[in-house]
Amino acid sequence: MSIAIEIAYLIASILFITGIKLLGKTKDARRGNVLSAIGMLIAIVATLLTINVLTFVEIFVCILIGGAIGLFYATRVAMTKIPEMVALFNGFGGLASFAVALSDYFLKSEISAASLDAVNLTSIILSVLIGGVTFTGSMIAYLKLDGKVSGQPITFSGQHLLNLALLIAFVITSVMVFLDPTNLILIGILVGISLLLGILTVIPIGGADMPVVISLLNSYSGMAACATGFILSNNVLIVAGSLVGASGIILTQIMCKAMNRSLTNVLLGGFGQTVATGGQDGPAIVVKEIGVEETAMLFDAASSVLVVPGYGMAVAQAQHVIRELMEQCEKRNIDFRFAIHPVAGRMPGHMNVLLAEANISYDKLIEMEAINDDFPNTDLVFIVGANDVVNPAARTNPQSPIYGMPILNADKAKTVIVSKRSMGKGYAGIENELFGYPNCLMLFGDAKQTITKVVSEMKDMS
Amino acid sequence: MNASALLILIYVLVLASYLGFELISKVPPTLHTPLMSGSNAISGITIVGALIACNEMGYTSIAKWLGMFALILATINVVGGYAVTDRMLKMFKKK
Numbered sequence: 094m095s096i097a098i099e100i101a102y103l104i105a106s107i108l109f110i111t112g113i114k115l116l117g118k119t120k121d122a123r124r125g126n127v128l129s130a131i132g133m134l135i136a137i138v139a140t141l142l143t144i145n146v147l148t149f150v151e152i153f154v155c156i157l158i159g160g161a162i163g164l165f166y167a168t169r170v171a172m173t174k175i176p177e178m179v180a181l182f183n184g185f186g187g188l189a190s191f192a193v194a195l196s197d198y199f200l201k202s203e204i205s206a207a208s209l210d211a212v213n214l215t216s217i218i219l220s221v222l223i224g225g226v227t228f229t230g231s232m233i234a235y236l237k238l239d240g241k242v243s244g245q246p247i248t249f250s251g252q253h254l255l256n257l258a259l260l261i262a263f264v265i266t267s268v269m270v271f272l273d274p275t276n277l278i279l280i281g282i283l284v285g286i287s288l289l290l291g292i293l294t295v296i297p298i299g300g301a302d303m304p305v306v307i308s309l310l311n312s313y314s315g316m317a318a319c320a321t322g323f324i325l326s327n328n329v330l331i332v333a334g335s336l337v338g339a340s341g342i343i344l345t346q347i348m349c350k351a352m353n354r355s356l357t358n359v360l361l362g363g364f365g366q367t368v369a370t371g372g373q374d375g376p377a378i379v380v381k382e383i384g385v386e387e388t389a390m391l392f393d394a395a396s397s398v399l400v401v402p403g404y405g406m407a408v409a410q411a412q413h414v415i416r417e418l419m420e421q422c423e424k425r426n427i428d429f430r431f432a433i434h435p436v437a438g439r440m441p442g443h444m445n446v447l448l449a450e451a452n453i454s455y456d457k458l459i460e461m462e463a464i465n466d467d468f469p470n471t472d473l474v475f476i477v478g479a480n481d482v483v484n485p486a487a488r489t490n491p492q493s494p495i496y497g498m499p500i501l502n503a504d505k506a507k508t509v510i511v512s513k514r515s516m517g518k519g520y521a522g523i524e525n526e527l528f529g530y531p532n533c534l535m536l537f538g539d540a541k542q543t544i545t546k547v548v549s550e551m552k553d554m555s
Numbered sequence: 556m557n558a559s560a561l562l563i564l565i566y567v568l569v570l571a572s573y574l575g576f577e578l579i580s581k582v583p584p585t586l587h588t589p590l591m592s593g594s595n596a597i598s599g600i601t602i603v604g605a606l607i608a609c610n611e612m613g614y615t616s617i618a619k620w621l622g623m624f625a626l627i628l629a630t631i632n633v634v635g636g637y638a639v640t641d642r643m644l645k646m647f648k649k650k
Contacts, residue, residue, distance in 0.1 A: 125593075126641055137602060162631045166635050186629070189629040199616065319568060334598065
């Protein structure tokens, strides 16, 4: 490989790193993404220069097909569906690495068994394993997020034992591949086990834990690219892959911490099944209802409002009417901000994107640590489609499955209004004692419809 | 591959991972979704591997078909990932 191409790869790596660095500041983030894309373009062009001109046609066609699909999806996808898209794309990344690894295996085994040295075989096997798990795991995550498969954890006895047995079988088969590198049956077994493991490791994980799963699969897709880098001895793949791997791991840690769960606990799955029986022996919760007119009056009288959004807001597509509500409040000089819990929504930062889409300034979106002390001084907290992240049981009830999870102190505000479709439970499947608190009022109905009515009431007042 | 070449690759892996950890832990939670879709696009770097795999001559080889398949997938990742990230970041405004 010529020096010029190596230098191009170096520049691409620097651009990826700079791009990620710029993501650290909201105002520079868009520029960072552009830099990273330029880095990718440089890497692609440099690689194309090494390619035989006779293969340009098929390469061009493949890029055209992939590019059209990618662009079509990216411009059409609704912001509420971003978790699904990320899950799907993680899967594509994994499958691409998987296919490259197999391609390299077939190429080398056609030349001679001797060209498959130990490092090469190890990288190929790892790439097949990580890529395969990423692919099928992401597809299951996608189907769960999209509701095509139930979000409920699917568990059966001996599940973990089966996974362990498969992993051991994988290791044994890998050793056999080293002894007999051109044996296609062995490779087939490795492929089969990898794909199966991806499915089996994600099915026991419930819908509420999807932010953790997508983050982890994100990390895997980076690691798969890394492994491919080792196959091809290519530094830019390793640099880019490890950046993604690191990113996914950090997000996974943040998500686990925000749920007070260990990664092992999430991965072993079954959360939300066993807990249904846990710790709900107290008297049934009696709630107080409130209508739209009274709600409008409470907003009108408040001097500070904090909105706590949750996945329910995304489902109801209520973010735009909440902006209208914000405009009404700001007209009245009411301090109006948002308190964002790290695991609100179906992926890290999901709520921020939805609110930004509704044209809400990002300096109004405050993260949990920064806002939690402000709740006692807040007149009105408006909870829209959030549940577990404001459940005081996390602080008070050691029996509760979410005990110890950091929550937003919404209950400490003077008045709390909860916009909720019905008295259904949150994703963790547990009662929320906040709804029975004396300062808590329930505004039942579809969030979008009820908030629209509140806004029109407020318009009529002024 | 000889040991020293492998060692250099491992160097790159370790240093890039450390750098990744340092940089990404500074990304504010507000931007975690674009970070994920953006890093999704970056993991499409497999496109480089796919291009090399596609370079195989003749359609009779499985290696080439797998390469072309990987190329389509990686391009979806790259193009879709960057485009959707840009679409999201465009919406983050301060008033």
